[in-house]
Amino acid sequence: MNPATKQILVIGGGISGLSAAVDLARLGLAVILVEHSASLGGHAAHLSCKAADRCVACGACMVEEKIREADTHDAVQIFLNTRIEKIDRHNRFDVTLNQNGQCRHVSVDAVLLATGFTPFHPVNKPYGYGRFENVMTNLELDQMMRRNGAIKRPSDDEFPGNMAFIQCVGSRDSSLGHLWCSKICCGAALRMARCIQHRQPEVKATFFYIDVQNFGKNFQTYYADAQQKVQLIRSIPADVLKTADDRLKLSYFDPDTHAYQESVFDMVILSIGLMPSESTRDLAAMLNIDMAGYSFEQKSALLRPPDGVFIAGTALEPMGIAESTLSAGKAAGDIFHYLKNHDTDIR
Ligand SMILES: Cc1cc2nc3c(=O)[nH]c(=O)nc-3n(C[C@H](O)[C@H](O)[C@H](O)COP(=O)(O)OP(=O)(O)OC[C@H]3O[C@@H](n4cnc5c(N)ncnc54)[C@H](O)[C@@H]3O)c2cc1C
Ligand code: SF4
Ligand code: SF4
Structure with a gap:
């Protein structure tokens, strides 16, 4: 089996999910990116350029670039207006997606929560x-x-x-x-x-x-x-x-x-x-993560997710755009190593 036969579900199409999807695809893995709204980019897509007389490195323009990269990468399949209905864990994760009332089943080797924050x-x-x-x-x-x-x-x-x-x-x-x-x-x-x-x-x-x-x-x-x-x-x-x-x-x-x-x-x-998102709690419950007492201060449940489950960006804690891309890159690396350790065909 080669890495391209390994499929990763990335939940959330903000800067964290987009960056992780691109990084995973570059590592040779197949990615399903699910976004429940009608467009990609998350909160960062609504921010304005804050340049005064020069660029002040606010990071807002990184989002459009990441959307383009994810959109054009053959290994990234994007589902907009799509909700996660159900996740069953067997050897792999069997996931039911619901896109505008149409259900579809996918089977993936790892799940990344990039569900972001709530203002x-x-x-x-x-x-x-x-x-x-x-x-x-x-x-x-x-x-x-x-x-x-x-x-x-x-x-x-x-x-x-x-x-x-x-x-x-x-x-x-x-x-x-x-x-x-x-x-x-x-x-x-x-x-x-x-x-x-x-x-x-x-x-x-x-x-x-x-x-x-x-x-x-x-x-x-x-x-x-x-x-x-x-x-x-x-x-x-x-x-x-x-x-x-x-x-x-x-x-x-x-x-x-x-x-x-x-x-x-x-x-x-x-x-x-930035507040923790309800979505993260709901998905964590589907993945049997105990979220009792969870907040951005009490996030121990998310720091030790079950095998095969990963978290990136502001789903974990408040951070800016550049830090979210770093967090996504780290999660992509962790996923690759996890798959490698569970499958000797990935080198
Ligand atoms: C007012 C304001 C100004 C900011 N200014 C800056 C700045 O100047 N510079 C900077 O670096 N940062 C800034 N930030 C922070 C920046 O917005 C975040 O760093 C960035 O948005 C984090 O990206 P994310 O992908 O982790 O989360 P989000 O942007 O929240 O994206 C999460 C995505 O996941 C989707 N999603 C959630 N749940 C589900 C689900 N169950 N199924 C499918 N999809 C789901 C959401 O629809 C969303 O698209 C600012 C934030 C705010 C509020
Ligand atoms: S990083 Fe991009 S969006 Fe931000 S000030 Fe510079 S040019 Fe404008
Ligand atoms: S960055 Fe921290 S100190 Fe500054 S306004 Fe936000 S919460 Fe307050």
Whole structure:
């Protein structure tokens, strides 16, 4: 038997699943890539380029390249709009796929979960999300920038004069039991603030934070730049209220004056965190992995999956695009070694 007769099921067509599929195919293995939505790329496909006067290595453009590579590789079979109905473990994994109501059975030698994360939904935080049009999430801001190439206030289509970024929304929050840092949101917000200021020089940006998480390539360069151009306030606002003239008032404890302050902004951006995805739990249950108490902090079940099951990318923990591709590469290597140890014909 040669490696091409070994078939791997990759679940999730985000950057992690795509990278793993391409790496596995390059190792000579046959890949079935299953994505339950209508398109490939996952969350990263909605992010905008954050270049200011030069590339800031945000990684967003890696996604299109990976989609093209996976799409054009003969050894990767892609199923969109497809759900995993059932996984039975015998010698191999017998998997039932459901594509738009049509069932199909496949038999695979290993399964990779690349099911990604779920963005935190901030509706219950005291920041007016869902009530005030000009309070948006960082993901929505990225989508607006990607669509229009500029930022305007949703309420009146006017350019904002000043914007506040509130960090750690849904992460590092003991009241929610979410103690983990989502890792990507400090870097993403600072890059985005500088990108907006480059395109719309009239915008003043203020960044409310706990600490700045050093993340991604060139961090020190753009952090030094952001320190010059973005107002950094080490405090998390208590709430956001709407003013009579349709602006947004934030109250916060000012660490410099040791007093409560109020500031008014045209837009407020919530840097929402990365949450474990329900999909990962459901699939783990199909694979008999005990997920009791699982979170990004309590992920021991996923660190020791059963033989033949592998996990990559943000299904495991928060990470950025470049790190997701590394995690996928490691999983592809682990799968190859697992198959090699279970089949002497692979060398
Ligand atoms: C606002 C925001 C800004 C960000 N900015 C940056 C940045 O500037 N730079 C950076 O490096 N990173 C950034 N990130 C992080 C980046 O989005 C992630 O690193 C990346 O998306 C992780 O890819 P993934 O494949 O692990 O997960 P995902 O992107 O979540 O992809 C998972 C895929 O699996 C599919 N899926 C899930 N369950 C199933 C199932 N049961 N069956 C089939 N398919 C399934 C999903 O539909 C999805 O396509 C940002 C994230 C956010 C939220
Ligand atoms: S890495 Fe990011 S900033 Fe650089 S070109 Fe690509 S999308 Fe733009
Ligand atoms: S990366 Fe920054 S904003 Fe995101 S959770 Fe960590 S400290 Fe908070």
